[in-house]
Amino acid sequence: MEAQYDVAKNCLFSKTRTVSRYITNLYTDGLKEVGLTPVQYSMLTAIQVLEEANINGLASALKMDRTTINRNLKPLVRDGLVFINESIDRRERLISITKEGIELYQKGYASWQKAQSDFKDILGEEKRDEMTKLLDEVIAVIGKK
Amino acid sequence: MEAQYDVAKNCLFSKTRTVSRYITNLYTDGLKEVGLTPVQYSMLTAIQVLEEANINGLASALKMDRTTINRNLKPLVRDGLVFINESIDRRERLISITKEGIELYQKGYASWQKAQSDFKDILGEEKRDEMTKLLDEVIAVIGKK
């Protein structure tokens, strides 16, 4: 088979990326009413669960590059949803959610639930569960690396 | 369950996005030796398969936003991999791959194959096939929207 048809049919990167873009847009639409992106929402999630994590800790928990965490924190700090404290170890900075952040997060929870529910309606509960299971397995495997 | 633990455990957006980031990095590493990103590689794929598509046609085939296509074409044109022709319909522009583009694409094919193969080794053939099937199903469902 010629290369371009092989890639067009079988590329796991582009398939995954296409699905990722679509789901991102779905959640973006839902969370728009509270003015948060889905990435910001997932970061606020980790910030609350971890409590006073540093940037490397957040990067590890979210499986994102630490420089991406650094950059993505800026709008959250700017909008008063997150604050950053000094640490005894003066190299690191400790990230926490603010009162306003918690309030907005709670407000966004309904939007997030609706996006989850919409996706279930679109895909069907069975396929949705299959997908969740598979994604967890993939994340577990890549987490070992 | 409190919101943040619900989101941390069950969010299909963040699971998909995490896997997408990981796979992107895997293919990025492989294609780095030819100086292409995986997104560029998949765009060059569609440009060859479609032959003289316009921007909307590429956007539709790749399921990407047309403004993203527009922006992503620029480095490809700059690097001489793609050229853009006028059309009889003077609103549209027809996108084609250049000789250099084809050569680089062929060179990148081995890297792409290796990334595909590496992912198979990491995940296992069975799970890889399961994932391919599921992604195709999801893309088919969202394509109807």
Add this chain to the structure above:
DNA sequence: GCTTACAATGTGTATATACACATAAAAAGG
């Protein structure tokens, strides 16, 4: 033919992503 509708594209802006490189502070080794 003229006006109106629609279609194709471009641009401003904002977030998301990650590599390469640099800096500063703590820890380790002697």
Add this chain to the structure above:
DNA sequence: CCTTTTTATGTGTATATACACATTGTAAGC
């Protein structure tokens, strides 16, 4: 203590993404 190494972070640069808004050209209705 002083040097070396490691750790935590910041920044420059480049690509990727998509919405809102604007422009231009074609098609449709009359």
